[in-house]
Amino acid sequence: MKHIPVLLDRVLNALGDISGKTIVDCTFGAGGYSRAFLNAGANVIAFDRDSNVVADANAMIAEFGDRFRFIPQTFSHISELECNVDAIVFDLGISSMQIDVASRGFSFRFDAPLDMRMSADGMTAAELIDRLSVTELADILYKYGDVKKSGILAKAIKDKLPQTTFELRDLIYNPNDIAPVFQALRIAVNDEMGELERALSVVPSLLHVGGKCVCVTFHSLEDRIVKNTFRAWTTPLGDPRMPVLQPAPFELLRAQTPSDTELENNSRARSAHMRGVIKRI
Ligand SMILES: C[S@@+](CC[C@H](N)C(=O)[O-])C[C@H]1O[C@@H](n2cnc3c(N)ncnc32)[C@H](O)[C@@H]1O
Structure with a gap:
């Protein structure tokens, strides 16, 4: 199934006039965001760690020429960009193509090897389980899935x-824990929280003044990382007991959730939150 972009209208609205600007799309996926940015006149640098999206990215290069560049890497590699940019956008998590293709092993709805890697390298979920101790595995289930009785x-x-x-699914005796266990393993296999933290840590130095960072999140763990990071960037600097503080380097944009219409048309939008900031100094 082709991925339907989530919160795209809200993201475009938050970015404002992007004609002639350079936008980094950290999560290319099916290219829905990148295409919208290009159609609005922006130049786009897109990242994705999943080699299955390369054909779509190449088609976009053929269509838009040097206004579009694709980097087949994890988005923490934005640290290697050599230019300042006007916006950095994250549409986190997995795409419909990843969850709906049985052989990727992300879904407990299909029987497949327990893989769960977004990219072709690194350890599969089955290998990770083999490698971890019981305590380490319990920590992952608890931390990333909020699974009770994780031990x-x-x-x-x-x-x-x-x-x-299916072998994993059948071991999970509480049906309410199935989705959280799969989520927890997927987050660990792909180091999703580490990737997000590393990428966000270099965003301030990559943005021009007036540049924006916009993140669309799908669960509370990634949303918390984004919220806390943006709060730190938008807090005035200095000793709060002193009368004069340095102004905060960033200002918050209004947080957004999907409209009722979007929720009716796309069930994947259910848990989505958009948060953004603009660089002021
Ligand atoms: C929700 S989809 C993005 C959909 C896209 N906005 C669209 O409109 O089609 C997320 C994509 O981000 C990619 N991704 C997730 N984490 C990544 C990371 N750390 N580095 C690079 N790509 C990542 C996934 O492979 C997936 O293709």
Whole structure:
């Protein structure tokens, strides 16, 4: 299934007039955001770690020429960009193509090898389970999935070392824990929180004054990282007991959630939040 971009109208609205500006699309996916930025007259540098999107990216290069550049890397590589840019946009998580293709192993709805990698390198979920201790696995289930009794479940998983999605699913005795366990493993396999933290840490130095960073998140863990990072950037600097503080380097844009119409048309938008900031100094 082709990915339907989430909160795209809100993101475009937050970015304002982008004609002639340079936008980094950190999560190319099916290219819905990149295409909209290009159609609005922007130049786009796009990242994606999933080699399956390269054909779509190449088609966009053929269509838009040197206004579009694709970098097949994780987005923490934005630290290597050699120019300042006008906006950096993240539409986090996985795409419909990733979750809906059985062989990728992301979904407990299809039987497939327990893979869950967004890119072709690194450890699969099955290999990660094999490598971790019971305690480390329990920590991951608790931290990234909020799974209660994570220790008991981690022990059951380590005892069986599931190799397929259905083998894992069948070990999870509480049906309410199935989606959280799959989410937790996916986050760990792809180091999603580490990637986000590393990328956000270089955003201030990459943006021009007046530049914006906009993030669309899909669960509370990534939303918390974005919210806390933006709060730190928008807090005046200096000792709060002193009468004069240095102005904050960034200002918050209004946070947004999907409209009722978007929610009716795209169930993936359900948990989406958009947060943004503009660089002031
Ligand atoms: C929600 S989809 C983006 C959809 C896109 N905005 C569109 O309109 O089609 C997320 C994409 O980001 C990619 N991705 C997730 N984390 C990444 C990371 N750390 N580095 C690079 N790409 C990443 C995934 O491979 C996936 O293709």
